[in-house]
Amino acid sequence: MTASANAASYFVDRHVDIRPNKIAFREAAGKKRQLSYGQLAQDSGVLASSLGRAGIRREARAAMLVLDQIEFPQIFWGTIKAGVVPVPMNTLLAPPVYEAIFRDSRATVLFVSAELWSSVEPAAKAVPDLEKVVVIGGDAPDGTVSLEDFIADAEPMPLVDCSEDEVAFWLYSSGSTGLPKGVRHVHGALGATAETYGDQVLQLVEDDVVYSVAKLFFAYGLGNALSMPMAVGATSVLYNARPTPEVVLDILESEKPTVFCGVPTLYAATLAQLEMVEKPNIPLRRCISAGEALPEDIGRRWSALWGVDILDGVGSTEMLHIFLSNRADDVVYGTSGIAVPGYDLRLVDEAENEVAQGEIGELLVRGASAADGYWNQREKSRATFQGEWTRTGDKYERNAQGRYIYCGRTDDMFKVSGIWLSPFEVEQALISHPLVLESAVVSARDGEGLEKPKAYIVLKEGAPSDELAAELKEFVKEEIGKWKYPRWIEFVEDLPKTSTGKIQRFKLRDKVPE
Structure with a gap:
């Protein structure tokens, strides 16, 4: 199979000759469906062919309002194979925000889980560019088509060749202080995060089973449960509903993951839950955290209970995944660790001068996974992406050991x-x-x-x-x-x-x- 700069060549198609029957994804609830690497290569090729048959052209945007289920990787990689740009969307937004994203992205096709159709229907019907709605699971309502009918009788197509600098997919920022911004990522970015954080910090191997509470539509979840496990041929556990502490403990016990990817609030709530129930016996060898800085007390309590440290790290949608982190053999709770190999960091004051050790400055990062910029947000792109450097909006200080200590968001200090x-x-x-x-x-x-x-x-x-x-x-x-x-x-x-x-x-x- 010919190698291509198309990200799907490395993450999907190369596995056909190596581990076609290995399970890439399995669902933790409901039917407990699973998807092998070989079947994913076939299914994503069929999806790519179906897009072309439907007149969805290369570089068009394909909105994805899809739960964490096996159709997510099929659609994500199928669109990338076709040169169409998938735009995974937060499944918890309000209709006006969905409409704003549709209008901003000008998506021509929407893939939506049947359970989510009612929440997005008003927005989908209000925008002029959306030509086709494909519903996953259940009956297709009027004006939509089921995924089964959309791909019926299609033959898999080979992936389109492209440059590693070509935009592969978008992610919309969380919009914690305003409407989400479309963040454009190139084909080479997924490989960059897998080769840096995935290989050198998380240290995933083929035998790993990974469970991430962060969903696939987040940059953090996309790396945890899709690109990084797929880079080594590991297995990801998908759960399509809200990960409460009770549910998380059930999944840990039933699915036996070796790698658990959490967030600070969930770690804290799970520790509180474990004060009332018996701790399950599971083969955890690695735990990571991001999203917000991990409180020192939470890290110490978790480590004492499980015998596994939490590798607290820092990433962003703009950088695609974690670029500053603790490591398995070098954990200091209360710090965010040191730069992930492949990334450079700076701390600067309001005048852009480097701050001294122990002083607080804004964190800037440089690395190959940086986004291509925001869509239709030139002023914000210029303010955030400054040459090779990306402004994070986080305030940090660096101690005498070279470790970074989180102080807060720029707006919170x-x-x-x-x-x-x-x-x-x-x-x-x-x-x-x-x-x-x-x-x-x-x-x-x-x-x-x-x-x-x-x-x-x-x-x-x-x-x-x-x-x-x-x-x-x-x-x-x-x-x-x-x-x-x-x-x-x-x-x-x-x-x-x-x-x-x-x-x-x-x-x-x-x-x-x-």
């Missing part, structure tokens, strides 16, 4: 008494208290108009009280310093989050302290 305060540092202190499950710290102004920290707290157990609030304030003073303690504490049932689990602090900043 603020000064108290003229000194930068990291909301994350205060949050870490709070959640190390035995009664606290989650916390979020934002700036608020006191009666004199000065900025001070305010904390929103979700309790693990116990009842909110003025006495507990006072206890938590004193606890923070003792843990990290007297000037950093939250001047106000508000107990809440839950915290506003994006669908990736990131806390939306900007929603909390709008509240006036009592």
Whole structure:
């Protein structure tokens, strides 16, 4: 089989001669369907042929509102084989956001899981460019076609050749502070992340079974459960619904993954769940975390319970996956580790000058997986992608050992008494208290108009009280310093989050302290 710069050549078709019967994907719920590497090569070729038969031309956009099920890799790789650009979409958005993405991307075809059709139908019918809707599973409603009928009697086609610099797929950013932005990634980017983080940090092997709580439409989930396992011929477990702590523990016990890819909020909630149930016996050899910085207390407790460290790392949609991370033989909780091989990092101040050791600066990253830019967002592209360097919007400091310590998002940082305060540092202190499950710290102004920290707290157990609030304030003073303690504490049932689990602090900043 001839090699091609088309990403599907490396990730899909080369496996036909090596491991055609090896299971690439299996579902953890429902029918427990599975898909071999050989069958994926066949099915993606049929999908590619069907796109051409339907008049969907090369470089057209194919929106994907698809749950984590075996049709996702079939469609994702089938569109890439055809030179069509897949656009995986967040399955948890509102109809107006879907409409905005359809209008922005000008997608001509939509692949949608039947369970999601009702949530996207108004948007799909409101846009002029969408010519065809293909429904996965169940009956096809009026004006749509089932996936079975769409691919019926089609013969697989060979993949189209292309440059590794050609745009292969888009991902829309999470839009935590506004409408999502279309991030364009090239064919070579998937291989770049597999060769760097996947091979040299995660160290996946063919025998691994991987389970990622982050869904495939996220950059983090796409790398965890699709490109990186496929690079080595491993198996991924897919689950198409919400990964609650109870569900995650069931999947860990029933599917026996060797690699678990989580996010900080899920690790914390799962630890709380494990205080009430027996820990399953599973062969975990690697755990990773991203999305937000992992609190030190959570990492230590997880490691003590399972005997496996969590490799906390930092990535972004713009860089496709993790570029800064702890490693299996070099974990220091409370830090994000060091640069992943293949990436360079800088910390700069507001004047673009490198900051000194121990000083706070914005993190910039350089590496081969950087996006080609935002679609229809020239000003934001120029502000984020500056030559070889990509601005992350994260504030960090670098210690004497060369490790990077997360301080917060650029928009979340603020000064108290003229000194930068990291909301994350205060949050870490709070959640190390035995009664606290989650916390979020934002700036608020006191009666004199000065900025001070305010904390929103979700309790693990116990009842909110003025006495507990006072206890938590004193606890923070003792843990990290007297000037950093939250001047106000508000107990809440839950915290506003994006669908990736990131806390939306900007929603909390709008509240006036009592």
